[in-house]
Amino acid sequence: MLLGLAPMAWSEQQGEARPEGESGVAQALARQVASEAPRLQDFYAQRDYRPAWQEADTVAAFTSALHGLESDGLHPQDYRPDELRSRYRAIQEDGANAAAQAQYDLFATRMLLTALTHLQRGKVDPEALETDWEVPVAEPDFSLGTVSRAVDRQRFEALFDEVRPDFVPYERLRSGLARYRHIERLGGWPRLPAREQSLRPGDVDDDVALLRERLSVMGELELMAVNTNAFPDAEIEAPDARRYDAGLEAAVKRFQRRHLLEPDGIVGRQTREALNVPVERRIDQIRLNMERARWLLHGLPDAFVLVDIAGYRLSYFRPDGEVWRSRIVVGRPYRRTPSLRSEITHMTVNPTWTIPPTILRQDVLPAVRRDLGYLWRERIQVLSPSGQPLDPWRVDWDNPGNIVLRQAPGPQNALGQLAIRFPNDHMVYLHDTPAQGLFSREQRAFSSGCIRVENIRELARLLFEDTNSEHDIEARIASGETRNVSLANRMPVIIHYWTVNPDDDGEFSFRPDIYERDDALLRELDRPLVL
Structure with missing residues (x-):
């Protein structure tokens, strides 16, 4: 029986005579699904249009599992658990015809596929939210055959487990979310009153x-x-x-x-x-960073470089399981380091630095106008657009036209003595820096968009070693020559923005939202889903 109803011979509720029973619903599904999304069509095609939501126990198991999505920072009500139950009861009570039963089946499956997609890839579209987003949009890759079998066996929680990001930090975020919600239920934590005077060791107060x-x-x-x-x-x-x-x-x-x-x-x-x-705000921060994790933490290779913008940290996950970490400097709030996913292809040893137009206009030209000696002190050459050297004394610095300024290689070059390159539309890269003192700061948003890496020579050595590239990075630098050196095999790199990070000991690091992205993401994550 379908949805608990005894089959009827014929029904004229839709204005036409029609066979009842499961075969009638299958025929109705075949007609109605033709106007649905391709994944929904594929789901039913694999089942030969056999309905998926006939049993009350199946609906109950699904709606119960939906409430568990709260542990992932999602809103269960987005997937209509109450409506799923109420519509199912109405169909049972009203003796609905095959067309109505098919509509309900499509509705329930649509909710399931939507929940699975959000759990695996995120609810919010990052491209619509972040203008500098440069990550290929990945389609959900869960098996519709697996989904179909899970429905028939009522194994929804196991299905959700299968599509969640399979990455240790994500599971730590889930555990932390549960912990902070427990603290919220207990009343949160006390608030210190505002005061001008600081509390210092030895004070009694x-x-x-x-x-x-x-x-x-x-x-x-x-x-x-x-x-x-x-x-x-x-x-x-x-x-x-x-x-x-x-x-x-x-x-x-x-x-x-x-x-x-x-x-x-x-x-x-x-x-x-x-x-x-307040603890409520920390809960929201955890939730929105779980969403960021769903955007990126899937299909990860065995080895990759992960750049954590808001945490000012680079982690290189090596093929042998070791993790190499380093402090970094990232873009200022008005020159943001973009989120992107790419592959490291080569390095530039003893790089020159062609000053980008924005930095030229906003930083360098004002300095040159104040003191032309700035060019000699910084070893900057003035070039024509075709690369011909120009005499700085003959340039009208109030209206210089299409000149090119290029800094000579060397320890004082803005890129230091090494740059690690990967294709991207924003022309950012990892590089060395003469300003090593900045790495001692706790908050390090000082660059013009590229990422300065502490101990970058060690990172380069490891990348050469792990990609079977035969190069002596120290000898290359010592030569003083500007050269590009390719990796024998590309190394994936992910650059992203997390304002919450679970440490190895399970404690959470909450970072300042230097690019003011959290509130916009939270609004979209909390926006009721319209289907």
Whole structure:
């Protein structure tokens, strides 16, 4: 029986006589699915148009599994669990004809395929949200045959597990989301009152007790047990929860490091603001970064370079399973480093630097107009558009025309002594830098879009080694010659923006939203789905 209904011989509810039963619904499905999306058509074609949602238990198992998508930061109501149940009951009660039953079947399958797509590839279209997005849009790659069998066996939770991003950080985000929601249910954490004066080690203050409680909620610090019964001797004093002691200082420094703040142990304005971000906001941050993970963390190769823009960190996942990490400098908020996915093809040793038009207009020309000696100090050559050298004294610097400025190679070149290249429309790359002191900063958005890498020579050596490329990078640099050196095999590179990162120990690092992208993504993620 279909949907719990006894088959009827004929029905005229749609204005025409028609056979009832499963074969009638199959015929109706074959007609109606022709106007649906190709994946929906393929799903039913594989089933010979056999309906998928005949049993009440199947609908119940599906709607129950949909509620579990909350653990992925998605809104279960986007996939209409209440409507799925109510329409199913209505069909049973009203004795609906084959056309109506087919409509319901298509509706339920559409909800399932939509949920699977969002779980695997994300709900929000990144191309519509980020103007500098340069990542190929990947279609969902789950098997429709697997989906069909899961429906018949009512194994929806296992199906969801199969399509989730199979990457350790994603699972850590899921676990962290559950943890922070548990804290929310318990009432969150206390808020430190606004004040001008900083809290410092050695202070005794009521705010210190609040600070201690705030850090204890997240496990940064064990709550100080103050129990007078534990101190029967009057000469022994209980610990003072109001005193900013060494243990609390260490906890504050851990918190500051996890939030990319200067780890000085002083609770000033920035640290206080980070402490006072409510747990609800942290939950939203986790959710939207899970969405970012769904955009990119699929089809990953065994080895790849991952650039974390907001975390100022590069991770090279080597073929042997080792992970090499380094600090990076990324683009300023008004010269953003783009999100992209590409492949490293070659390196430039002792690169020259042709100054890009924006930097030329906004930075270099004003400096040259103030002092023409800037060109000699920075070893910058003035060229015509065809590459012919020009005399700087003969250039009208107030209206220089289509000149080209190129910095000579060497240790003081803006690209340092090495650049790692990969095709992209934004002309960004990884490179060395003479400004090594910037790597010691906690927040490092100082570049003009490209990525400066600390210890880039070591990264280059590993890339050559892992791609079977025979090159001595140190000898190449020592030669002083500008040369391109190809990798024998390309190495995938992913550059992306995460404002939450789960560390190896399971703790979360919450980063400043330097490009102010979080709010726009959250609005789209929370926007009710219209189908």
